[in-house]
Amino acid sequence: MRAVVVGGEAVLVELDSAAEVAALHAEVLRRRAAGELGGPAGKLGGAAGGGVRDVVPAARTVLLDGVREPAALAERIVRWEVPPLEETQGPLVTVPVRYDGPDLAEVARLWGTAEREVAEVVGSVVFRVAFCGFAPGFGYLTGLAERFHLPRRATPRTAVPAGSLALAGEYAGVYPRSSPGGWQLIGTTEAVLWDPQREPAALFAPGVRVRFEEVAG
Numbered sequence: 534m535r536a537v538v539v540g541g542e543a544v545l546v547e548l549d550s551a552a553e554v555a556a557l558h559a560e561v562l563r564r565r566a567a568g569e570l571g572g573p574a575g576k577l578g579g580a581a582g583g584g585v586r587d588v589v590p591a592a593r594t595v596l597l598d599g600v601r602e603p604a605a606l607a608e609r610i611v612r613w614e615v616p617p618l619e620e621t622q623g624p625l626v627t628v629p630v631r632y633d634g635p636d637l638a639e640v641a642r643l644w645g646t647a648e649r650e651v652a653e654v655v656g657s658v659v660f661r662v663a664f665c666g667f668a669p670g671f672g673y674l675t676g677l678a679e680r681f682h683l684p685r686r687a688t689p690r691t692a693v694p695a696g697s698l699a700l701a702g703e704y705a706g707v708y709p710r711s712s713p714g715g716w717q718l719i720g721t722t723e724a725v726l727w728d729p730q731r732e733p734a735a736l737f738a739p740g741v742r743v744r745f746e747e748v749a750g
Contacts, residue, residue: 534615536607543598544607551592551663551675551703556618558590558739561597570597570606590664590739592673623661623740628707629748630655630698634718636686640700643683651719652747654681655698660705660743665735670709670727672737677703689715696722698745705745707737720745 534557535547548554564570570585585606586599600606632652641648660674677700685701690713693699697708699716708714709726722745726736737743 534611536610538603538607539596542600542603543596544600544603544610546595546597546610548593548595552618553615554590554593554595555661555663555675555740556615557595557613558588559618559622560613560615561585561588561595562740591666592664620659623742625659625742625744626736627744627746628722628724628736630720630722630745631748632720634697634699634720636717637719640683640717640719644681655705655719655745656747658744660745662737662739662741662743663704664739665737667706668709668712668727670735670737671706672726672735672739672741672743674705674737674743675703677705679703683717685715686717689713693718694721696724696726698722 534553537545537547539545546557548557561570565585565588584599584601585597587597589596589598597606637648637651641651644651644654646654658676660676662672663675665672682703683700692711693708693714695708695710697718698720699706699708699714699718701716706716707722707724707726724736728734
């Protein structure tokens with residue numbers, strides 16, 4: 534783990550794996566909720582520093598923004614004992630899916646399975662939202678075993694329908710709105726991934742666990 538000061542009030546923590554990112558993200562949220570990252574007195578474990586406003590995980594980093602004394606926090610965070618994330622930790626969202634995507638046959642071929650088994654593989658995994666990006670409401674979901682990791686399409690589509698369940702690399706994701714995309718499309722859902730009138734607006738947030746439940750087409 535390596536922590537560097539970014540700008541005047543942020544710390545960027547660099548890690549080696551998605552699992553380490555998930556564990557540190559959960560630990561930062563826990564410590565912030567417990568008041569260990571700086572309150573009105575600006576304390577961090579009894580010393581000056583802290584005061585974290587935003588926590589933003591990415592593929593191999595966690596950004597802590599709104600830090601009053603970032604150098605103090607960066608110095609301490611690398612000495613934290615960060616416990617591994619428990620499989621059952623985090624809220625669980627169940628998303629109904631029809632396995633009717635145009636790339637279903639190609640994914641089955643790449644996996645060396647029958648098309649029917651694609652739904653069984655995906656349905657057996659409890660995914661976790663590692664981070665969000667690309668479009669409002671789009672979460673990058675981890676959890677697929679390495680043997681099921683997939684290449685992106687050689688030619689991206691100019692328009693992917695909203696609600697498309699897709700796979701690429703180590704990630705799964707659901708397109709919250711119609712947009713270009715090069716992921717392998719295996720199904721569709723009517724779940725609303727992003728609704729500005731809802732609280733919270735995003736169905737998926739970092740740390741949320743996701744299970745895809747097959748429904749009839």
